[in-house]
Amino acid sequence: MVPLNYYLILSAVVFAIGVIGVLIRRNFIVILMSIELMLNAVNLTFIAFSRFLGSMEGQVIVFFVMAVAAAEAVVGLGIIIAVFRHRQTLDPSEMQLLKW
Amino acid sequence: MIVDIGIIALKAFLVVFMVLNLAGILGWVERKGSALIQDRIGANRASIFGFAGMGLVNTLVADPLKFLTKEDFIPAAGDKFLHTLAPCMAFFPALVTFAVIPFGDVLVMGDRVINLQVANINVGILYIFAMASLGVYGTVIGAWASNNKFSLLGGVRGSAQMISYEVAMGLSVIGILMVYGTLELQEIARTQGELLWGWLPRWGIFLQPLAFLLFFVAAVAETKRIPFDLPEGESELVAGYHVEYSGGKFLMFFAGEFAEIVTAAGLVTTLFFGGWQVPYLMRDGFHFPWGGVWLMQQWAVALLQVVAFTVKVVFFCWLQISLRWTVPRFRYDQVMRLGWKMMLPLALLNVAITGIVIIALQ
Amino acid sequence: MAPALILFFVLAALLVITSLMVVFQRNVVHSALSLVAALFLIAMFFIMLHAPMVGVLQILIYAGAIMVLFLFVIMLLNPVALERRRGVWWGFGTVAALILGGLLIAVMTGTEPPPDPMAATELFGSPEMLAKSLFSDFVLPFEIASILLLVAIVGAVVLAKREH
Numbered sequence: 001m002v003p004l005n006y007y008l009i010l011s012a013v014v015f016a017i018g019v020i021g022v023l024i025r026r027n028f029i030v031i032l033m034s035i036e037l038m039l040n041a042v043n044l045t046f047i048a049f050s051r052f053l054g055s056m057e058g059q060v061i062v063f064f065v066m067a068v069a070a071a072e073a074v075v076g077l078g079i080i081i082a083v084f085r086h087r088q089t090l091d092p093s094e095m096q097l098l099k100w
Numbered sequence: 101m102i103v104d105i106g107i108i109a110l111k112a113f114l115v116v117f118m119v120l121n122l123a124g125i126l127g128w129v130e131r132k133g134s135a136l137i138q139d140r141i142g143a144n145r146a147s148i149f150g151f152a153g154m155g156l157v158n159t160l161v162a163d164p165l166k167f168l169t170k171e172d173f174i175p176a177a178g179d180k181f182l183h184t185l186a187p188c189m190a191f192f193p194a195l196v197t198f199a200v201i202p203f204g205d206v207l208v209m210g211d212r213v214i215n216l217q218v219a220n221i222n223v224g225i226l227y228i229f230a231m232a233s234l235g236v237y238g239t240v241i242g243a244w245a246s247n248n249k250f251s252l253l254g255g256v257r258g259s260a261q262m263i264s265y266e267v268a269m270g271l272s273v274i275g276i277l278m279v280y281g282t283l284e285l286q287e288i289a290r291t292q293g294e295l296l297w298g299w300l301p302r303w304g305i306f307l308q309p310l311a312f313l314l315f316f317v318a319a320v321a322e323t324k325r326i327p328f329d330l331p332e333g334e335s336e337l338v339a340g341y342h343v344e345y346s347g348g349k350f351l352m353f354f355a356g357e358f359a360e361i362v363t364a365a366g367l368v369t370t371l372f373f374g375g376w377q378v379p380y381l382m383r384d385g386f387h388f389p390w391g392g393v394w395l396m397q398q399w400a401v402a403l404l405q406v407v408a409f410t411v412k413v414v415f416f417c418w419l420q421i422s423l424r425w426t427v428p429r430f431r432y433d434q435v436m437r438l439g440w441k442m443m444l445p446l447a448l449l450n451v452a453i454t455g456i457v458i459i460a461l462q
Numbered sequence: 463m464a465p466a467l468i469l470f471f472v473l474a475a476l477l478v479i480t481s482l483m484v485v486f487q488r489n490v491v492h493s494a495l496s497l498v499a500a501l502f503l504i505a506m507f508f509i510m511l512h513a514p515m516v517g518v519l520q521i522l523i524y525a526g527a528i529m530v531l532f533l534f535v536i537m538l539l540n541p542v543a544l545e546r547r548r549g550v551w552w553g554f555g556t557v558a559a560l561i562l563g564g565l566l567i568a569v570m571t572g573t574e575p576p577p578d579p580m581a582a583t584e585l586f587g588s589p590e591m592l593a594k595s596l597f598s599d600f601v602l603p604f605e606i607a608s609i610l611l612l613v614a615i616v617g618a619v620v621l622a623k624r625e626h
Contacts, residue, residue: 001464001466002466002467002470002510003575004575005570005571005575006470006474007507007511008567008571009567009570009571010474010477010478012566012567012570013478013563013567014477014478014481014500015562015563015566016559016560016562016563016566017481017482017484017485017559018481018485019558019559019562019563020485020555020556020559020560021484021485023554023555023556023558023559024485024552024555024556027490029493029494029532029535029536029539030484030485030490030493032532033484033493033494033497033532034484034485036497036501036524036528037481037484037497037500040500040501040504040524043504043520044504044507044508047507047508047511047513047516048511050513051511051512051513054580054586056586056587056591056592056594056595057595057599059513059515059516059587059592059595060592060595060596060599060600062516063516063519063592063596064600064603064607066516066519066520066523066524067523067607067610067611068610069524069528070523070524070527070611070614071610071613071614072614073531073532074528074531074614074615074617074618075614075617075618075621077531077532077535077618078617078618078619078620078621078622079621080535080539081535081538081539081621081622082621084539090539179489179491182491182492182495185495221514222514222515222588222589223514223515223518223588223589226515226518226519226522226589227518229522230518230519230521230522230525230526233521233522233525233526233527233530234521234525234526236526236530237498237530237533240530240533240534240537241491241495243537244491244533244537252537255537256534256537259530259534263527263530283589
């Protein structure tokens with residue numbers, strides 16, 4: 001039986017790696033992918049707790065997190081496509097200023 | 101413990117062996133069968149010591165040798181790692197899906213009851229859809245790694261087609277779920293042995309005919325066979341997303357396609373045609389509805405069930421292959437319109453009607 | 463060591479490696495494929511934790527649909543320009559994230575661990591149990607989630623349409 005702490009440490013590590021991705025990379029798509037990585041780390045925590053506390057609620061919450069993540073990825077990518085058409089770049093530092 | 105693992109390994113080996121062999125034989129059926137349909141002779145030149153075996157030697161010996169010994173080149177500006185990875189990703193779902201398809205009921209050996217299915221997981225049908233959705237990656241990555249505009253176009257069209265028909269496939273199976281009440285494929289196959297009105301086995305085709313049509317069409321579209329073959333048969337110009345593949349990698353794409361035919365046939369059999377069920381055959385023998393009973397040994401029953409499963413799978417493979425040589429291919433906008441505007445509403449209608457009928461019959 | 467523990471460590475090492483590859487690969491397509499591998503590994507963890515339904519849904523939705531969408535967009539936009547390295551930000555970002563990770567680990571392992579879990583019943587994590595919770599206690603979030611997905615579909619179509 002793998003102890004709960006191992007799962008929690010693993011998901012904290014993956015979450016931190018996702019945060020590194022969001023802070024460091026200058027490519028919108030990779031930033032979105034790092035956000036997905038963070039969401040998955042949180043899902044892992046939920047499922048681990050659900051197993052160790054014996055309640056199904058953690059799995060239901062993960063179900064909803066997946067649905068919301070799908071919706072968010074879709075809209076995020078739509079925004080990226082729309083912005084790319086105008087600015088021809090995926091670098092977030094190019095998009096700091098509003099159009100004057 | 102060791103014996104358990106050994107039995108599972110043996111079952112897995114048998115399933116993979118059967119799928120790969122059937123895929124090879126289907127290659128032969130395709131060449132000779134298409135020749136028969138088109139009133140020509142087909143491949144018959146390759147022979148070993150004068151034995152040409154109706155084209156068997158050609159397809160099963162000469163072709164693989166030719167593919168494997170061809171030069172394997174990767175486009176200079178393409179992505180080397182992805183170019184090699186793509187055929188593997190295309191081949192993987194076809195084999196893995198067969199892990200949950202039951203090919204028999206049980207085999208009782210001494211005091212050990214062996215379930216004739218490689219893995220009995222409680223989310224069987226969802227697992228199949230999960231693996232089928234991974235099949236898109238072979239197309240997408242293959243197209244991208246070739247660094248070729250035609251290839252990319254074929255790949256994008258192919259993957260768009262595949263994800264559209266995944267939706268229709270999933271929705272059409274919901275009717276089956278509602279009728280049989282379980283996601284496990286072995287349970288579905290077993291429930292199809294019960295008799296409706298005393299004489300008709302509860303096969304999916306009798307309970308859900310519309311779902312069968314939708315699922316079959318969607319499965320053919322998923323495997324990108326004709327009539328949905330535009331992504332790869334853009335041989336109006338080039339061969340779509342596998343234009344830059346030669347030799348062993350093309351063989352993997354090809355074999356993956358035939359393995360997917362076998363998998364689609366296996367799924368249709370299990371969900372709609374009773375899987376391994378022979379009508380009126382229970383675990384200890386035949387129980388006819390008019391009262392006759394014919395008792396058989398358990399191993400004979402198991403053997404009969406496996407043979408019945410194989411016959412049904414082979415029939416649906418043959419059906420898909422003869423479908424290929426009979427109908428023309430759809431244009432791309434026709435494919436999309438069929439998937440989204442016709443099959444999706446029909447699948448939803450099927451779910452609604454099934455729900456109403458189930459409530460009305462309670 | 464118990465086989466479960468060995469399996470856990472192997473999968474955990476693979477997961478950390480693939481997530482590092484997601485973040486630090488130059489080529490966006492390689493990043494996306496590493497993310498697919500990471501999602502697959504997380505689904506394996508779910509199945510290890512007696513959540514087969516959620517695990518298979520993870521492969522079906524995340525690895526099978528969302529990542530395909532990512533790959534589509536990457537292929538469509540075809541970003542070839544590599545980003546210039548900004549040394550200072552890389553250092554600060556990594557340090558900040560490591561501090562965050564350390565904080566999380568300290569908080570999560572500092573509390574009392576729950577008592578040993580009882581053996582999972584046959585039905586735990588199965589579709590029946592998930593559906594029972596979903597359609598009785600959580601039916602309102604369920605309906606809201608379906609409306610949310612509809613809104614997302616409409617929003618994506620509107621955003622990505624070409625203006626004629």
